[in-house]
Amino acid sequence: MNKSDKILVAGVSGMVGSAIIRNLVKKGFNNLVGTYHSSILEEQKNMPVRHLKADLTNQATVKELFETQRPAHVFLAAARVGGIHANNTYPAQFIHDNLAIQTNIIHSAYVHKVERLLFLGSSCIYPKNTPQPMKEEHLLTGILEPTNEPYAVAKIAGIKMCEAYNRQYGTRFMAVMPTNLYGPNDNFDLDTSHVLPALIRKFHQAKQDNAPTVTIWGTGSPMREFLHVDDMADASVFIMSLPDSTADRHLASYPSPCFVNVGTGTDCTIKELALTIKRAVGFKGDLVFNSSKPDGISRKLLDVSRLEKLGWSASIPLDQGIRSTYDWFMK
Numbered sequence: 001m002n003k004s005d006k007i008l009v010a011g012v013s014g015m016v017g018s019a020i021i022r023n024l025v026k027k028g029f030n031n032l033v034g035t036y037h038s039s040i041l042e043e044q045k046n047m048p049v050r051h052l053k054a055d056l057t058n059q060a061t062v063k064e065l066f067e068t069q070r071p072a073h074v075f076l077a078a079a080r081v082g083g084i085h086a087n088n089t090y091p092a093q094f095i096h097d098n099l100a101i102q103t104n105i106i107h108s109a110y111v112h113k114v115e116r117l118l119f120l121g122s123s124c125i126y127p128k129n130t131p132q133p134m135k136e137e138h139l140l141t142g143i144l145e146p147t148n149e150p151y152a153v154a155k156i157a158g159i160k161m162c163e164a165y166n167r168q169y170g171t172r173f174m175a176v177m178p179t180n181l182y183g184p185n186d187n188f189d190l191d192t193s194h195v196l197p198a199l200i201r202k203f204h205q206a207k208q209d210n211a212p213t214v215t216i217w218g219t220g221s222p223m224r225e226f227l228h229v230d231d232m233a234d235a236s237v238f239i240m241s242l243p244d245s246t247a248d249r250h251l252a253s254y255p256s257p258c259f260v261n262v263g264t265g266t267d268c269t270i271k272e273l274a275l276t277i278k279r280a281v282g283f284k285g286d287l288v289f290n291s292s293k294p295d296g297i298s299r300k301l302l303d304v305s306r307l308e309k310l311g312w313s314a315s316i317p318l319d320q321g322i323r324s325t326y327d328w329f330m331k
C-alpha cells in the first residue's frame with residue numbers, strides 16, 4: 001500500500017474499523033474512504049477521511065460504492081458482532097448480515113480489480129474441541145461451539161471465499177482471525193456486548209451505587225484471550241503492507257491458507273479477568289457467579305507463531321489496556 005493509494009475501510013464506525021482508520025491516519029495514508037451504517041463517531045468528524053453512509057447488506061449499494069469509489073485496497077471490518085448472549089439470541093441476523101456484507105464486498109473487490117483485501121474474521125471459526133493453542137491448520141477439523149455457530153459459519157465462508165477467489169481469479173485477498181477484542185468504541189450494552197466491556201460497565205455501576213456484589217455470567221472458569229483493538233488495527237495494516245512476495249508466499253496465493261491468527265498468545269479465566277477489572281475500577285464488593293448463563297467454549301487461545309514469524313506481535317498488556325479502556329468509558 002502506498003500512502004496515496006485509495007483505501008476503503010468498510011465499517012468505520014465500529015470498534016475495529018475506527019481503530020484501523022486511526023492507525024492509517026497516524027501512518028500517513030492520505031486517501032481514505034470509510035463506510036458507516038448509521039452515524040460516524042465524534043472522533044471522526046475532523047479526520048481526513050471521506051465518510052459514506054452505506055447499507056453493505058444491499059448488493060446494489062455495494063456495487064455502486066465500488067463503481068464510484070474504485071478503491072485500490074479494502075479493509076473489510078463491517079460485520080454484525082456481539083457477545084455470547086447476542087450470538088445466541090439473534091442467530092439469523094448474525095449469519096445473514098455477515099454473509100451478505102462479505103459476499104457483496106469480496107465479489108465487488110474482485111470485479112473492480114482491488115489489489116488487496118483484508119477480511120476480518122474471528123477466533124470462533126475453530127472447532128470447540130481444538131487442541132490449544134489453536135493453529136490455522138485446525139480450521140474445519142471438528143464441530144463448532146453452538147452458542148456462536150451461525151456467526152462462525154459466516155466467517156468461515158468469508159475465508160473460503162477469499163481463498164477461492166485467490167485460486168480461481170488470482171486475487172490477493174487475505175484474512176486475519178482476531179481473538180476477543182476490546183478497547184475504545186466497544187459496545188457497552190449489557191445485552192449485546194462481549195464480556196470485557198460488560199464487566200467494565202457492571203463494576204463501574206456497582207461502585208457508583210455502592211452495591212455489595214457484581215454478577216458474572218457463567219461459572220467464571222472459561223478461559224479467554226484479550227487483544228486491544230489498537231494492536232489488532234496495527235496487525236491489520238502490517239499484513240496489508242507486506243511486500244507482494246511475502247504476502248504471496250504466506251497468505252495470498254493458493255494453496256496457502258489466506259488467513260493468520262492475531263492474538264497475544266496468553267489467556268486468563270473469566271474470574272481472573274473480572275478481578276483485574278474490579279481492581280482497575282476500584283470496586284470493593286464481591287463477585288457472584290450466575291451459572292444459569294452459558295459459559296460458551298471452555299478455551300480458545302490462539303497460536304500466534306505464524307504472525308510472529310511474519311514479524312508482528314502484540315504490545316499492549318491487558319491490565320494497561322483495561323485501564324485505558326476504562327478511562328475512555330468514563331469520558
Ligand code: GFB
Nearest residue numbers: 083084087122124148193194195198216217218294295296
Ligand atoms: O465475551 P463473550 O460474550 O463471548 O463471553 P465468547 C465470554 C465469557 O464471559 C462467557 C462470560 O463465558 C460468558 O458467559 N461472561 C461473564 C460474560 N459475565 C459476562 C457478561 O456480563 N457479559 C458477557 N457477554 N459475557 C464470542 C462469540 O464468544 O466471542 C462471538 O459469541 C465472537 O461470536 C467473540 O467470536 C470473539 O468469547 O463466549
